[in-house]
Amino acid sequence: MQIEGFYYVYILKSQKDSNLYIGFTNDLSRRLQEHQQGKNISTSKRLPVELIYFESHKSKKDALRRESYFKTAKGKTTIKQILREFFLNDWLKIDLWFLFLKICYAMARGYFVTDLVGWIVFVFLLLSAITNSFL
Numbered sequence: 001m002q003i004e005g006f007y008y009v010y011i012l013k014s015q016k017d018s019n020l021y022i023g024f025t026n027d028l029s030r031r032l033q034e035h036q037q038g039k040n041i042s043t044s045k046r047l048p049v050e051l052i053y054f055e056s057h058k059s060k061k062d063a064l065r066r067e068s069y070f071k072t073a074k075g076k077t078t079i080k081q082i083l084r085e086f087f088l089n090d091w092l093k094i095d096l097w098f099l100f101l102k103i104c105y106a107m108a109r110g111y112f113v114t115d116l117v118g119w120i121v122f123v124f125l126l127l128s129a130i131t132n133s134f135l
Contacts (some may be wrong), residue, residue, distance in 0.1 A: 003056070007063035009070065011056040011079065013127060020079070021049065024067040053083055095132035 008028045012021040012035060021043050025031035032051060038044040057063035069075040080087060 006056045006058060007060045008054050008056050009063050009067045011052050011083075012043065012049040012069070013052045014043065015048045015050055016046050019046060020052075021046075022067060022070045022079075024063055026060075052086060053079070 001052050007024065007026050010025070010028060010031070012023070012025050013019070014021070019093065034040055035043050036047065040048060043049050055066070056087065070079055116117075
């Protein structure tokens, strides 16, 4: 994505290790291609990466200031607030997946889990209704 005269601050998430990368560019499409092709030393060992957030600024100085801010402790807290639904859905999926594996393990070991399964199904349906997403 390139619109003349705009500067972008963007956040990538590594699908390999779930770490975030914060960057700045004046041509978002080109920069994303460079990341995906491993041309950036910071993300080359963490591919593939996914664009999870970007914002545009008319001033280069404003964009650089915002990038620097996002890299601070307070800035990382701001990122978590801005993307709280994204992170919540990620963690719910992971937690529910591990819960499912634990149930399967318990059932394979022959444990009596009838009551436990009922509660788990209830919790799964409740969380699914809240987040409007199934695994």
